[in-house]
Amino acid sequence: MDDILKFKNVSLIYQTSVGETEALKNLSFTVKKSEFISIIGPSGCGKTTVLSLIAGLIKQSSGEIIYKGKNLSETDKNIGYMLQRDELFPWRNIERNVTLPLEIKKIKDKSARERAISLVEKYGLGEFLKHRPSSLSGGMRQRASLIRTLSFNPDLLLLDEPFSALDSQTRLKVSDDVFKIIRSENKTAILVTHDISEAISMSDRIIVLTKRPAQVFKEHTLLFDASLTPISRRERPEFSKLFDVIWKELCNA
Amino acid sequence: MPNPLSKERKSYLKKQKYNKIFITVAQFLILTILIGLWELFARLNIIDSFLMSSPSQISKTIISLFKSGELGKHIFTTLYETLLGFFIATALGTIIALMLWWSDFLRKVLEPYIVVLNSLPKIALGPIIIVWFGAGTKSIVFMAVLITIIVTIITMLNGFLSTDSGKILLMRSLGASKVQILLKLVLPSSLETFISSLKINVGMAWIGSIMGEYLVSKQGIGYLIVYGGQVFRLDLVMASTVILCALASLMYLGVSLLEKLLIKK
CATH class of the missing domain: 1.10.3720.10 (MetI-like)
Incomplete structure (x- = not known):
C-alpha cells in the first residue's frame, strides 16, 4: 500500500504575546491509503494542531509534511475536515448544506452535485433534503456533516472529535454509521480523539502522542476482523486488553 | 396521524387563547381609562385644561x-x-x-x-x-x-x-x-x-x-x-x-x- 501522508520531523512553535509554546516536536508518522488511523494523547497535547497542519490552516515551524508524494503546500489539498460540532448552516436546507463545499471550491460540475445528493439519499437523509438542519436529530446532523465533508470526494478525511458533542447513546450509533460510511466510500481517515474506546473501536492503527511538545509515544496496529463494526469490536476480549495498555500509556506519556 | 386532541390539551389551548384576549383587552382598557379620566377631569376643571389640554381639544x-x-x-x-x-x-x-x-x-x-x-x-x-x-x-x-x-x-x-x-x-x-x-x-x-x-x-x-x-x-x-x-x-x-x-x-x-x-x- 502506498503512503498518502507522511510527517517527517515536524515541529511547531506557537507565538503569542505571553510567550512561545512548543506544540509539536519532531513528530513523524505515516498514513497509508484507505487506512483509518486514530491519534490519541493527553488533553492539550496538540492533537488538533496536527489536523490544522494537514488541513493547511497553519504552517509548521520546521520539518516536512508530504502529501501524495509532494510537499503539502504545493498540492491542491483535496482534504475534508469534519469538526466537533456539525456546523450546519441553519439558514440552508440539508441539500444546500451538503453542497456548500462545491460552491466554495467552485465545482460547477453537475455530476459532482448529483453525487453529493445521492450520498444524502444513500445514507438515509433523502427525505430531509429540503429540510432545515433544526428539524434533524443530533445524530442525523452529524451524518449530514460527514456527507458534506465527503461531497467533494476528498482523498483524506480529518475527523476532529466528531462525536464529542453527542450524548453517549447517540455517540455509539453515529460512530458506527460514520465508520460504515467511511469504509464503504473507501476513504483514508485520521481521527483525533481523547476517547480510548472510540479509537480502538474504529481504527486500523492508533498513534499515541506524548504530552506537549507532542511526539509519537507508541503505535498500535489493530488486528480486528474486517467485518466487525465498531460496536461489535467493543465486545471482543482484545478490546479491553488494548484499552488497559493504552490507558496506562496515556498516564505515562 | 392527526390524533384527536386530549381533554387536557383542549383546555390548555383554550386557556392560552383566553389569556391572549385578556392581555389585549387590558391594553385597550388602560388607554381608554386614561383618556376618559383625562377628558373627565378637564371638563370638571379638576385639572387646568390650558396647561394639560384634553383629548377632545x-x-x-x-x-x-x-x-x-x-x-x-x-x-x-x-x-x-x-x-x-x-x-x-x-x-x-x-x-x-x-x-x-x-x-x-x-x-x-x-x-x-x-x-x-x-x-x-x-x-x-x-x-x-x-x-x-x-x-x-x-x-x-x-x-x-x-x-x-x-x-x-x-x-x-x-x-x-x-x-x-x-x-x-x-x-x-x-x-x-x-x-x-x-x-x-x-x-x-x-x-x-x-x-x-x-x-x-x-x-x-x-x-x-x-x-x-x-x-x-x-x-x-x-x-x-x-x-x-x-x-x-x-x-x-x-x-x-x-x-x-x-x-x-x-x-x-x-x-x-x-x-x-x-x-x-
Whole structure:
C-alpha cells in the first residue's frame, strides 16, 4: 500500500504575546491509503494542531509534511475536515448544506452535485433534503456533516472529535454509521480523539502522542476482523486488553 | 396521524387563547381609562385644561390641522427627514461596520474614536452642524444620520464579529476566501442582528429628526411642538406628540413586517 501522508520531523512553535509554546516536536508518522488511523494523547497535547497542519490552516515551524508524494503546500489539498460540532448552516436546507463545499471550491460540475445528493439519499437523509438542519436529530446532523465533508470526494478525511458533542447513546450509533460510511466510500481517515474506546473501536492503527511538545509515544496496529463494526469490536476480549495498555500509556506519556 | 386532541390539551389551548384576549383587552382598557379620566377631569376643571389640554381639544386640533392642509405638509417634512436619515445611516453604518470587520488594523485604530463618538451627546454638535449645513433640511437629516450611525456601526460590528468561530473554521478548511466567508457565512448569520439594528434605528432616526427640527426648522412635527410650546398652545404640542407616536409605531410595524418576510422561521 502506498503512503498518502507522511510527517517527517515536524515541529511547531506557537507565538503569542505571553510567550512561545512548543506544540509539536519532531513528530513523524505515516498514513497509508484507505487506512483509518486514530491519534490519541493527553488533553492539550496538540492533537488538533496536527489536523490544522494537514488541513493547511497553519504552517509548521520546521520539518516536512508530504502529501501524495509532494510537499503539502504545493498540492491542491483535496482534504475534508469534519469538526466537533456539525456546523450546519441553519439558514440552508440539508441539500444546500451538503453542497456548500462545491460552491466554495467552485465545482460547477453537475455530476459532482448529483453525487453529493445521492450520498444524502444513500445514507438515509433523502427525505430531509429540503429540510432545515433544526428539524434533524443530533445524530442525523452529524451524518449530514460527514456527507458534506465527503461531497467533494476528498482523498483524506480529518475527523476532529466528531462525536464529542453527542450524548453517549447517540455517540455509539453515529460512530458506527460514520465508520460504515467511511469504509464503504473507501476513504483514508485520521481521527483525533481523547476517547480510548472510540479509537480502538474504529481504527486500523492508533498513534499515541506524548504530552506537549507532542511526539509519537507508541503505535498500535489493530488486528480486528474486517467485518466487525465498531460496536461489535467493543465486545471482543482484545478490546479491553488494548484499552488497559493504552490507558496506562496515556498516564505515562 | 392527526390524533384527536386530549381533554387536557383542549383546555390548555383554550386557556392560552383566553389569556391572549385578556392581555389585549387590558391594553385597550388602560388607554381608554386614561383618556376618559383625562377628558373627565378637564371638563370638571379638576385639572387646568390650558396647561394639560384634553383629548377632545387634541382631536379638534388634529382635525383643524388636517382641514387647513397643514397636517400633510408637516408629516411629509418630518417623515422625509426621518426616512432619509434612517436609510443613509443604516446603509453607511453597515458598510463601515463591514470595513471594520474586514480589517483588524482599521478596527483597532478606530476603536477609541467610535467609543468617544458614541458617548458624545450628538445634540452638542448642533450649532456646528447648522453652521456647516445651513438652517434647513440638510442639517436635520445630518443630525438624524449622526445619531443613528454610531449605534448601527457598533451593533452590526458586534454581530459580524460574533459569527460562530467553528463555522469560520469550517469555511477556512474548505479553502474559502475572505469574500466567500463574508457572503456565505457572515452576512446571512448576521440577518437577525441587522433586523434588531433596524428596530433600534427607527427610534434613533426619530430622535435625530425631531431634535434637528428643534434646532432649525420652518415646518415638521418637531417644529409644531417647539412652536406650540413657545406660544403656549399645549393642545398643539400634545396633538403633534400623538401624531408622532402614530408615525413611529407605523414605521416600527413596517420593520416588523420586513422581519417576518426575511426570517421565515
